[in-house]
Structures are given as C-alpha cells and as structure tokens.
Amino acid sequence: MGRKLEAAIAVLNGAVGDYLARTGNGLATPMGLIHEGKNLAIDDAALSAAHPHASGRVAVLVHGLMGTEGSWRHPDGTDYGSLLARDLGITPLYVRYNSGRPIADNGALLAALLERLIAAYPVAIEEIVLIGYSMGGLVVRSACHTASAAEHAWLAQVRRAIYLATPHRGAPMERAGRVIAKALGAVDDPYARLLASLAELRSAGVKDLGDADLGHRDRARLGNSQPAAWLASIEHYLIAGALFTEPRLARWVGDAMVPLASATDGQNAASHVRIINGSSHARLARHPEVYVHLREWCAA
C-alpha cells in the first residue's frame, strides 16, 4: 500500500505539482533523498547510518516525470544503484522530487541539495555520477548549469552524467498537446473552451518537456529553438530506446515517448551513445542492457 500510495502521489505531483507547490498543499513532494522508502536527512549521522560503508564514489539517481525512486526497481528488487554498489562499490543516492514543478526549479533545488550533500557526506567525495531518467536527465542538466553559474563545489566532483531516455530536444507529444489546447481554446464553443482549460491545467514540468526547457529563460521563449548547451566540463553519456528496428521508424518513434534524435542529441560522440532496440520508454529505467552500459561507463 505504501509504495502504491507514493506512486499515486507522484503521478498527482507530475500532473499538477506546480499548483500544489504554489498553494502550499501538503501533497506536494519536497525534493530530498530517499533511503528504503523514508526521508534521508542530509547530515553526517543520517548518511552514515544509511550507508555505513559509504564510498567516495556516489551515484545520484534522478527519476522522471510522475516517478519515484521505485521507478528504478527491477522485478528482482535490485536497481541500477544497488547493482553499481555491488559491482563497482559506488554508493547510490536516490532523489525524489515534485516533477510538476518547472525543470529549472527542480534543477536549482537539486544543485542546492548536492551542495549540502558534499558538505555532510561522511567521507570525502571523489566523484559524483549523475544518472537521470527521462525528465530526470533534464533536471540533472539544469542543476549542472545552476551549479556552474553559482560556482558550487559539487560540480567539480562530477566527471560523468548519464541520461536515459531524456528528451534533450523536447518531447513531440507535449508539443502536440500544446497545439491541441491552443486550437480548442480558439473554438467559440463553451465545451471546447472547457477542454482547453482542462488541458492548460497540466503542470509546468510537463510543459517544459515540450522544448526541454532547462532554465527560466528557456521557458519564456516562443516556439522550438536551439537545444540547451551541454556543460563542457562533464562527459555526457546518452541511452535511447528504439521500439522498432526499422531505421526510419526507429528515428521517428524512438521509445514511443522520446524520438531518437531527441534522446541521443546529434552533437554527441558515438562512443557516448547507446541505443537499446525493442525497448519502450518505461523499460529503460530498469533494463538489463542499460545496466551493462552504465557499468561500462562508470568503470572507465
């Protein structure tokens, strides 16, 4: 029941989380670390108790829209974090956040959280590996930009960031939804206007996915402009899903939510990009083949 309730609240947050946060509603999920389903305070004692064998290498896992840390769970109870701990001795830390808030807000909150983490972590942090799934990848990138501008200390410890099914060039479904909402709003009919108003209720986080808006300045732009810049100080690794093996279909459909061009972003070197054939969007959060690549990149 607890896990299902958390999942239901995560869906609510993804749908109208910006409204919940704005109105001070207790159902809004604050950003934080979660360990075994409970809050993990960012202080030496709590972190030491949760991770008695904490290593200097840390993996921070950031879930996607309407998700929780449960999104990562494989059927056998493991997840990418626990597997990285087992195979490479990397300590996994799971972030939970309100995915309905603007990506820029969540990026700023994640940056602040990591700055507190680096000060409170029980051993000196040698490396932070950032792993973001879907929207989580955009939150990771937004956090890095915030940290770069604010000269946060944690950014120096990030050498690699791994993005799974992240819509770096936006999500066409959201853009289509935007057009439909606008078209309905233009129809002189009370029922059509009502539907348009309902469509407009979708959260700021969902709207940001349309053009992968990482910052507040991106959010203000009109139409589809250039993808946001990649932070040069970090190695960026990308994993995309392709439901179909036929190249043209694979390119357009991608994992059914994110097209290949968006998830792989043309600018990245082939050695940093992997495509998982036959995988849907949701599957990429817990796919054995994805883990093979994660381990390879994290071990390098």
Next chain:
Amino acid sequence: MVCSVNDRGRGLRMLVHDMVEHGSRAIEQVHRKTADRTFFALAEIAPIAKPVAVVHALHGAHLTAVYGAIRLANRGISAGLDLVPTSKPE
C-alpha cells in the same frame, strides 16, 4: 522527501476543496454560455422576446444560486474539517 500523514491529509482536503471551487465555476460558465445561446436565439422571435428575457433572467439567477450554494457548502465543509483535530500523532 516524504511528507507527514497529517500534511497529506490536509493537502487532500485542500485539493478536493479547490477542485469543487474551480470545477463548479468552470461548469457554471459552460452551463450559462450554453443556455445563453438558446435564449439569445429565442429572443430574436419578436412575439416571445419579453417572456424569454424574463425566463433568461430567472434561469441566470437560479444558476447563480445553485452553483453558489455548492461553493458555499464546500467552504463550510472545508472550514468544519479544519476544526477537527488530527487524531494520528506525527
């Protein structure tokens, strides 16, 4: 982070309250605009224009009263529930 049970209970009450408040306004508007179309069309017929105007006004007042009562009850229930002490300790 996970919020407390009490915070979430209050949050759920707030959410239901907001849904009824905003939802009733949106539906009232659709109701009113749909009815307006019919009344405006009937008002074009000269012999019945006057009685139509009266019925239109009565209908408008009725809508205001019904949807207003829904919102009033919603606020009353919300305020009443806020007075109920939370039984489960944090």
